[in-house]
Amino acid sequence: MKINRLFLCTFLFFSLASIAQDKLPFKFGKLSPADFTQGVPAFDTGAHALVLGDVGVSRIVPNFNGGFGYEFERRIRVKILDKNGVDAGKFLIPVYFSKTNDSKEEVKSIKGTTYNLDAGKITETKLENNQVFTEKQSRNYHIKKFSMPALKEGSIFELSYRIESDFLFEFRPWVFQGDYPCLWSEYEIEVPEYYDYVYLSQGFLPYHISTKKEVPRAYKIRGGDAGTMGLKQNDFTLNGSAMQKRWVIKNIPSLKEESFTTSLENYRSKIEFQLSSIRYPNSNPIPILEDWPKVTENLMSHQNFGDQLKKAEGYVEELLVPVLAGITDPVEKARRIYAYVRDNYTCTSRGSMYTSTGLKNLIKTKSGNVADLNLLLIAMLKSQNIEAYPVILSTRSQGQTHQIYPLMDRFNYVICAALIAESEFLLDASSPDLGFDKLDIRCYNGHARVLMKDPVPIYLLADSLLERKVTMATVIVDKDSLKGGIQTNFGYYESQSRREYIREKSENAYFEQIKTSYGTDYSITRTHIDSLKKLDLPIKVYYDLAIGREGEDIIYLDPVLVPFSRENPFKSTSRMYPVEMPYRIDETYLLNFEIPEGYKVDELPKSVKVSLNESDGSFEYIINADASRIKLRTRVSLAKASFNPEDYDSLREFFGFVIKKQAEQIVLKKIANP
Template sequence: MLSKVHYLALFVLSLCCFPAFAQDKVAFKFGKVSPEDFKQSLPSFDTGAHAIILGDMGYSRVVPNNEGGFGYEFERKIRVYIVDKNGIDAGKFEIPLYSSTSNDMKEEVRRFNGVTYNLEDGKIVETKLENNQVFTEKITKNRSDKKFSMPALREGSIFELSYMLKSDYLFQFRDWAFQNEYPTLWSEYEVEIPEYFDYVYLTQGYQKYHINTNKDVSRTYRINGGRTEFIGGTRNDIVLTGLAKMKRWVMKDVPALKSESFITTLENYRSKIEFQLSSIRFPNQAPKLVMENWQKVTADLMQSENFGQAMERVDGSLEDLIKPHVAGINDPTEKAIRIYEYFRDNFTWNGYGGIYTSGNLKNVIKTKTGSIGDINLMLIAALKSFGYTAYPIILSTRSRGYTHELYPLMDRFNYVVCAVLIGESDYLLDASDPDLGFGRLPNRCYNGHARVLMQDPLPISLAADSILERKVTLATLVASPQDVKGSIQSSMGYFSSTYYRGLVREKGEDAVFNSIKTRFGSEYEISNTHIDSLKKKDLPIKITYDFQTKNEEADVLYIDPVLDPFSKENPFQSPKRFYPVEMPYRIDETYLLNFEIPEGYKVDEMPKSAKVGLNDGDGYFEYLVSTEPGRIQLRTRVVLAKAYFTPEEYESLREFFGYVIKKQSEQIVLKKATP
C-alpha cells in the first residue's frame, strides 16, 4: 500500500504535469462556439492586432490514389477572431489548385465548410459560406485558384473554415506557414509519410517550436492497378505493408509577420516548413532519385525549347542587325560593349520576369519588346555568334526570396542574366534596364546565391555586401541678415545614378529638382540646376544647383550646416527586430561644407567634432569642424562596411543611425557682435 507521502507526491506531480499536457493541443474544439469565446482579449505579444488566429491546424498524409499510384490528402481547420474592421481581410482566402495538361494528375477540394459566428443579443447567429460564394479563377493553364471571403464578418466575429484537398502531386507536397499577417495563438501541422518516400524538410523563420515530435506507425496500403508508374507496371492491385513516419510541429503565440525597413522580402523570414521529394524506394526495387542535381537541371534547361534551344534557334537576321553597330571594331571588349548596347537601347522590357523565353523570339525581334528571358537569352546568343564565351546565370531577385545552393528548386529562380568572358575578365550583363552600363546588374539581382549554367554549373554569390555606393557632396553656404544662399554639388553613387537616370527618362530633369526642393522646403528657391553625365551610363552622375532662402534680420541667426543629411529620420523605429537588416549595398557618404560667417556676426554655439564606431569595424561616423577667421569648415562621413546586419546587431545599428541623424541636425548659432 502506498503511504500518504507517496499519494501526496503523486498528486503534486500530476498537478505539475497537468499544464504541460494542457499545452499539447489547441485550447478549443472546432465547431463549438460559446458566448464566452467572444470575450477574446488581445495577445500580450501583439496588442495592436486587428484579427487573431485562435487556431490553425493542418494534416497531410500520403495515400494511394485512384490512378494506381500515390498522392496525398491535406486537411485544414482554422478559427479566427475579428478584433476590428481592419481585420476583416483575415477572412479572404485563395487556395491554389494544380492540374496537368498532359496526364490525369490534378488537385481538387473536397469537404468544404465555412461558418461565421456573431453574438447578437446574447445569442450566437451562424452564417454559412455558400457554394455560390466560392469562385474559381484560372491563373495559368496548369493552375486555378479557389477564391472566397467569409460572410457576415464584422468587429467581434468569429469564423471557422475547414476543407480537405486531394492531390496527385507528391513532389509538390503541401507546405505549412506557422506565421501569418495576424498573430497566431496555436499553429499545428502533422504529416504522415510512408517509408517509401524520402523528403527534404526545409524550415525557416525565427520562431521556436513548442512541439516537435515524430514516430513510426504501421500502415497497409492497397495500390490500384490502373496506373503503376511507381511500382513496376503490373495491372493487379498490390498491397504494401510498412512503416509511416508521423511528424508533428506546433508553434504557439506566434507574432504577426510585419514589414520592416531594409528587408528584401518577408517571405525569407516567415516561420514555415516546406517539403521536396528527394527519392522513392519501394520494396525490392532500386531507389529512384526524384530531386535532380545541378548538372541534370542544367542539361535539361539547355534542351528546353524555351531556354537553351531558344538560343540555338535565334534567327540569323539578328546578327545582320548587329553587324553595322560593330563594323570596324577590333577590340573585343569594345565590340562586346556595342553588342550589349544594341540590346539595351533597342529592346524594351515588358515587365515580365522568369528565366524562360516567352515563346517566339522572331516576334520579339520584330516588336523589340520582350521579357527578361527574351532579352538576355538573345544577348547571350548574339555574343556567342560573334565568337564570345557566354553563359546564362539564373537567380532570384531580392523581392522573390533566397534560393538554395544545395537543392535546385527551380520555382525559386525568376531572373536570368548574361556572363561573358573576355580575356582574363568576366562581365555580368543585363540588357533589360535602359539605364545600366556595361558590366553592371540592377540592385534587385544582388540576392545571394546564383548559378552559372555551364558544363559544370558554378555557384556564385551576388551579395549586397559586395557592392559599394559612394556619394560625395560639396556645399558652400553664405549667410546674411537678409538671406541664406549657397550651392551644392553631389557626385552620386552608381545605383542612385541609375535611379535618377530612370526618373529623368520618364519625367524629365524637373522631377529630380522638384524632389530636392521638397526636401529643402517651400521657403527655398532652387536655381542653376544641372545634371552631368546623364548619357554616360558607365559613370555616376553629378547633380549641381544653387539655393536661396529669405532670412529675418535678427540678433541671432540659426544655421543648419548639413544641407544634404544622410537621413532625415531614423528608419529603425521599433525597439526590437526579429529579422536581419538587409541594406541594398554598403555605404560611404561624405559631406563637405565651406561656410562664410556674415560680417557683423560671431559664433555663439558650434557643434563639437565627434567620431563614433559601429560595432567592431562594421562602420563609423565622423563629424569634424574647423574654424578660421570669418569661415567654418565642416566634414561629415558615414560609412557602413557591410549591408547585412543580424537581429542581434539591430540595437547598435538603430542607435548608430539615431546618433548620426541627431548630430547632423545640430545648428550653428550666430550672434551679432557688439560694437
C-alpha cells in the same frame, strides 16, 4: 507514504500540465461566451484579427489510380478584433491540374461557421455552397474563392476544408506565420517509407513542438493500370511503415513589412517539402529531385531558353556588321554588342527566366522580356567567338534561391556572363540605364547559377557593393539672403536611380523634387548634371540654393543641407528578421561657411565620433570655427549591408543618433558694437 503520495500527486500534476501544453487549447465546434473575451495579444498589439488556432494534416494514402496521392485537411479558428480585421475571413484555395496526364487536385469539403455573441447568446451563420466560387485562372490552375459570412468586430469564425491531390512531388507546404498573429499553429504529416522528402524549414521562430515517430501501416492498393506503383494487377495490400512528423509554433506575431527588406517570404516561418526519391518494394530507387547538371541540360534544350540560342546561329551575326566595323579587341566588341542590345531593344517585363517572344521575333519587334534581351546578347557574343553563358537568379523581391536543391520555381531572371581572357563580365541589357559590367541592384540576392557544362554557383551579395557619396556645400550670408552652392558626387547605384527618374519624368522634375525637400522658402538656380548620358560613370549634381533673410540679430543655421537621412527608417522597437540594405555606405558631407560681417558664433555643435558595434560602422561630426569661417565634416560609414536581428537595436540607435546630430543648428549672434 505521505512523501510518496506527495511525489505521485506532483508528478501527475506536471505530467498533465505538460500534456495540456502539447495540445490545442480548445476543441473546434465548441464555443462558450468566455471565448469572445479574447483581446489583442501582448506580442502583437497592433493586430486587427487573431488566429486562435490553425491546424493542418497531410497524409500520403492510396488513391484510385493504382498508386498513392495525399490528403490535406485544415481547420482554423479566428477572432475578429476590430472592423479592419474582417479581411481575415477572405480565402483563396489554389487547385492544380496536370498539363500532361489525368493527375489533379479536388476540394472535397469546405465547411465554415461564423459565431457572434448577441445579448449573451451565441448565434451561428453557416457558409453556404453558393457563396464559394471557382475562378479558372488557366487550364491547369483554378482558385476556390470565398469570404466568411456575417463578420463584424468581435466575431469568431471556424473553417475547415479537405483537398485530395495526386501531386506527390509538390507536397502541400505549411505557413506558420501569416498576416495576422496566431496563438497556435500546428502541422502534421504522415509519409510512407517509400517516399523520401527534402524538408525545407525557414524562419526565426522556434518550434514549441517538433516530434517524429514511425508507425506500422497496411495500404490497400486499388487495381487498374500500372499507376504510380509500377504494377498491373488486382487490389492488394502493402504492409509497411510510415513516418509521422508534427510541428507546433505558439504565440506567432504577424509578419510586417519593414524598411530594408528584400522579401518577407525569405523570413516567413514555414516548412516546404520536395520529393527527392521513391523506393517501392522490390524495386530500385527512383531519383526525382534533379541535380544542377541535369537541370542545366534541360534548360539548354528548352524551346523557350537554350533552344533559342541554337536557332539564333547564322542570323544574328549580320546584325553586328555595322556595330563592330573596325573593332578587333574582344572586350570592346563585347561593349559595343552590349550597348547595341541595351539601346535598341525595349524590355517589356523583368520577371521571367524564359523567353516570351523568341529571338527571331524580338529582332523584328524590338521588344521582349529580360530573357529575350539577354539571350539575344549571349547569342550575339557567341557569334563573335566570345565565351558567354546564361546566368539564372532570383531578384531580391522574389526571394532567395537554394544553392543545394535546384528548385526552379524560385528563379525569375536571366543575365549574361562573358568570359574574355582572364576577365569575367556580368551583363544585363534589359535596363536602359545600366553601364557595361553593371547589374541592377535587385540582382544582388545571393546564390545564382552559371549554366555551363559544369554549372558554377556564384554569389551576388549586397556586401560586395560600396556606394561612395560626397556632398560639398559652400554657404555665405549677405544682408538679404543665405546662399549656398551644392555639389553632390553620387555612387553608381544612386546615379542609376536618378537616371531612371529623369528618363521617366524629366530633369526639371528632378530638381523640383530637390526644391520640395528644402521647403517652399528656398529657391534653386543654376542646376546642372554631369555624366547623365555616360552610363558607365556616376553622376555629379550641381545647384545653387538661396533663402531670404532680413538682417535679424540672431541667425539659426542648419549646417547639414544634405543630410544622411531626414527620418529614421527603423520605426519598430524590435525586429525578428535581418536588415538588408542594398549596398554598403560611405557618405561624406563637407561645409564651408563664411560668417557674415558683424556676427559671431554664439552656439556651435560639438564634434563627436561614434562607432556601430565596434567595427560595423562609424559616424564622425567634426566642426571647427574661427572669427570668419566655420568648417564641418560629417561622415557616415557602414562596413556591411546586412545586419542580423540581434544587431537591430544598435543599428536603430545609430541611425537615430546620426539624424539627431545632423539636425543640430549653428547659432550666430550680431555683435553689439562691431
